[in-house]
Amino acid sequence: DAGVIQSPxxxxxxxxxxxxxxxxxxxxxxxxxxxxxxxMRGLELLIYFNNNVPIDDSGMPEDRFSAKMPNASFxxxxxxxxxxxxxAVYFCxxxxxxxxxxxxxxxxxxxxxxL
Amino acid sequence: xxxxxQSPPDLILQEGANSTLRCNxxxxxxxxxxxxxxPWGQLINLFYIPSGTKQNGRxxxxxxxxxxxxxxxxxxxxxxDSGVYFCAAVNAGGTSYGKLTFGQGTxxxxxx
Numbered sequence: 485d486a487g488v489i490q491s492p493x494x495x496x497x498x499x500x501x502x503x504x505x506x507x508x509x510x511x512x513x514x515x516x517x518x519x520x521x522x523x524m525r526g527l528e529l530l531i532y533f534n535n536n537v538p539i540d541d542s543g544m545p546e547d548r549f550s551a552k553m554p555n556a557s558f559x560x561x562x563x564x565x566x567x568x569x570x571x572a573v574y575f576c577x578x579x580x581x582x583x584x585x586x587x588x589x590x591x592x593x594x595x596x597x598x599l
Numbered sequence: 600x601x602x603x604x605q606s607p608p609d610l611i612l613q614e615g616a617n618s619t620l621r622c623n624x625x626x627x628x629x630x631x632x633x634x635x636x637x638p639w640g641q642l643i644n645l646f647y648i649p650s651g652t653k654q655n656g657r658x659x660x661x662x663x664x665x666x667x668x669x670x671x672x673x674x675x676x677x678x679x680d681s682g683v684y685f686c687a688a689v690n691a692g693g694t695s696y697g698k699l700t701f702g703q704g705t706x707x708x709x710x711x
Binding site: 515517519526527528529532534539540573575579582583584585586587588589590592593595 | 629630632634639640641642644647649685687689694695696697698699701702703704
């Protein structure tokens with residue numbers, strides 16, 4: 485069975501450029517999560533979608549970050565304009581039932597470097 | 600919010616040794632997961648274990664929810680076990696969805 489699929493695996497871009505990260509959740513899962521991993525702050529939740537609707541975006545660091553889920557099989561996380569402090573590994577995860585009583589399954593992550 | 604603390608922060612083993620990693624959490628949980636982050640950065644699901652005991656090959660885990668801790672046991676360690684082990688929990692009384700809070704991880708190095 486296909487797991488959570490993220491693309492690209494690696495992204496290197498210059499400060500000020502727009503960055504788009506993509507995620508395909510596991511088929512049938514109705515909950516999708518975006519996490520960010522940094523050395524300073526560890527793994528943190530950025531935003532949570534349930535049935536394609538953003539439920540909690542309190543973890544999104546600032547207005548430069550936006551996320552969408554146009555359908556049940558695709559989500560994007562966009563950073564515009566990007567800054568060096570956005571360099572991190574970004575993970576997408578999916579689960580059933582909002583992740584309550586169910587495990588979250590993680591993609592392989594996107595390693596983002598902003599120069 | 601819930602606090603998740605892992606110990607030890609670092610662990611160095613000789614191949615074949617056994618080890619126990621601990622995860623303490625500050626509030627009741629309805630989701631607890633153990634992950635292994637390998638050297639390529641992938642987060643591998645090891646266990647979903649909000650309570651009880653589970654085993655998978657050389658790995659096993661126990662969560663005592665009433666005492667607010669979970670343990671991950673690694674037996675007969677191999678070099679491929681090296682990496683960072685994370686515990687993550689969802690606060691039962693926190694949010695209406697599975698917001699995972701991660702511990703800071705245990706860095707495991709297994710030498711041949």
